[in-house]
Amino acid sequence: MTSFDVTRRAIVAVSLVTALAACSSPAPLATPTTMPSDAGSFSSATPAPSITPAGDGIMRIGTIFPTTGTFSFLAAAQKAGVAAAVKEINAAGRVNGEPVEVVAVDSGEAKKTTVESNFKTLVAKDVDVVIGPSSSVLAQRAIALAMDAKIPVISPAATLSSLDDVFDDGYFFRTIPAYDQQGYALAEALAGGSAAKKIAFVYIADEQGTALHDTFVSALAERDTELVADEVFTGSTTNFDAIVANLRKVEPDVVVVGSTYDSQKATRAAIEKITSAGFKSSALWLTSLNTGDYSQAFKNGTLKGVRGVIEGVQPSRSFIATLKETNPKLTSYRYAAEAYDATMLAVLAAIVAQDDAGEAIAGTLYDVSKGGVKCLNFAECLEVLKTTNDIDYDGVSGPVNFTPEGNVEPAFWGYYAYNGENKFVYTSGAIFG
Structure with missing residues (x-):
């Protein structure tokens, strides 16, 4: 063995x-x-x-x-x-x-x-x-x-x-696992504990984002938790003032940013504006297609403590x-x-x-x-x-x-945390789905 x-x-x-x-x-x-x-x-x-x-x-x-x-x-x-x-x-x-x-x-x-x-x-x-x-x-x-x-x-x-x-x-x-299945891993990490949290989802409503949104909302509902903000942006969005204003209004405990590699410019702008508004460290989570190396994108320490989730063991x-x-x-x-x-x-x-x-x-x-x-x-x-x-x-x-459709469920998802150099490091993982 x-x-x-x-x-x-x-x-x-x-x-x-x-x-x-x-x-x-x-x-x-x-x-x-x-x-x-x-x-x-x-x-x-x-x-x-x-x-x-x-x-x-x-x-x-x-x-x-x-x-x-x-x-x-x-x-x-x-x-x-x-x-x-x-x-x-x-x-x-x-x-x-x-x-x-x-x-x-x-x-x-x-x-x-x-x-x-x-x-x-x-x-x-x-x-x-x-x-x-x-x-x-x-x-x-x-x-x-x-x-x-x-x-x-x-x-x-x-x-x-x-x-x-x-x-x-x-x-x-x-x-x-399919991209949307991370909704279960996110919900468990954010709402699985005893303390109730207010959660906001800021995402691109493309095919991937919509699928993740639906799974995430369902998984949160199973844990008696709802989104307090459902904010949408596009791959060409550069002005996040309205989104940030609403986040400040509803005061979520955690903001989740859902976007993909195809929208790198908009993703970086969203992260910059959201962190500048005070949602830093563990108050900000990224998803599997935007949890990446930002060591060249932001000054050191910008993402320290920010969390992410990625599929796979x-x-x-x-x-x-x-x-x-x-x-x-x-x-x-x-x-x-x-x-x-x-x-x-x-x-x-x-x-x-x-x-x-x-x-x-x-x-x-x-x-x-x-x-x-x-x-x-x-x-x-x-x-x-x-x-x-x-x-x-x-x-x-x-x-x-x-599954009969050829998908794999449940599946392993890893949790990651950013260090002072804005690089993500594996912390733990579990099977969800």
């Missing part, structure tokens, strides 16, 4: 005992499950005569991360997450006696058609699942390609809330060490855990389905993510598969329970 399994094991201990008790005397499986044959090779049991696998017997994972362009800084960590998972899988037993293969391509930027052309490359190379893209815009474009090719796409980083509403025919999944030291074994130069780890879990789930789905074809994997991903006997790593899941094919993989990024 790797050391980064310890925390997850503590979380699921009660559920595991319950599940094992329920299957302590399992009935014989109608279809043979897969099981390890030795330390370096893993062979699937011969499928029942009624099952004819459509795959070619070799599990190929395609990755489509932004290795060029504005968001290329996100690729290395996700590639390392996939590589770490594949290394563990191949060491623990492989799939059908063959090592899992990785085919990597660039997703490019939204203004180009790189994602379309390189997705075709992945299809031509017979990949069975695609991990990526990192961009929500590109993920939305990849959905149609996935349906045509009958290959599931699992994004570790696409957070656009409306992706849940896009028709994907069961071929799109993500191991990162903060990797443990042991998991970081595991990632660095695949890429010693790695310095950023965002979305690595989510990419690792996406890879594990895809491979486990292929094993349970006894078929590495994309259509079989897509149809089994939901089942291996929840509801069965919990297992925390590949070797442990193989052990469980000796007695039942009903597994529930809990990953390094959290429970990774898929």
Whole structure:
């Protein structure tokens, strides 16, 4: 057991005992499950005569991360997450006696058609699942390609809330929570205590902001807390006098600013005006798409004590060490855990389905993510598969329970605080949703 399994094991201990008790005397499986044959090779049991696998017997994972362009800084960590998972899988037993293969391509930027052309490359190379893209815009474009090719796409980083509403025919999944789900984490942090607080939400009413607003309001209502101010601005707003005047009038205890990377100029103006009005330190919270490095934007100390929330788990030291074994130069780890879990789930789905074809994997991903006997790593899941094919993989990024829409709920959210240099630092985190 790797050391980064310890925390997850503590979380699921009660559920595991319950599940094992329920299957302590399992009935014989109608279809043979897969099981390890030795330390370096893993062979699937011969499928029942009624099952004819459509795959070619070799599990190929395609990755489509932004290795060029504005968001290329996100690729290395996700590639390392996939590589770490594949290394563990191949060491623990492989799939059908063959090592899992990785085919990597660039997703490019939204203004180009790189994602379309390189997705075709992945299809031509017979990949069975695609991990990526990192961009929500590109993920939305990849959905149609996935349906045509009958290959599931699992994004570790696409957070656009409306992706849940896009028709994907069961071929799109993500191991990162939707943007609006942070409303639960915010509500818990701001209204979860015994002291009642007056909260104001200052946000851009675009697709993301509106989705977050609705979830946030509902989550606050569950805690008998309401917004005392609901202020809207746009990506081109520079004058915040009216908004600040109303904030002073209602005197909220906390102001939450909701905006995205697409509105950096307006976001900085909003933060500057709101902090100047006296809403500083823990009286100001930022959301996941504007919690960033402001060390060059404001003078030192402007944001000291300001809080923020970001989706995704903060990797443990042991998991970081595991990632660095695949890429010693790695310095950023965002979305690595989510990419690792996406890879594990895809491979486990292929094993349970006894078929590495994309259509079989897509149809089994939901089942291996929840509801069965919990297992925390590949070797442990193989052990469980000796007695039942009903597994529930809990990953390094959290429970990774898929909804029927392919979203992950509940999910891990991290809380951050700004230091005197206006840089955000992780403080704690929890699972919400």
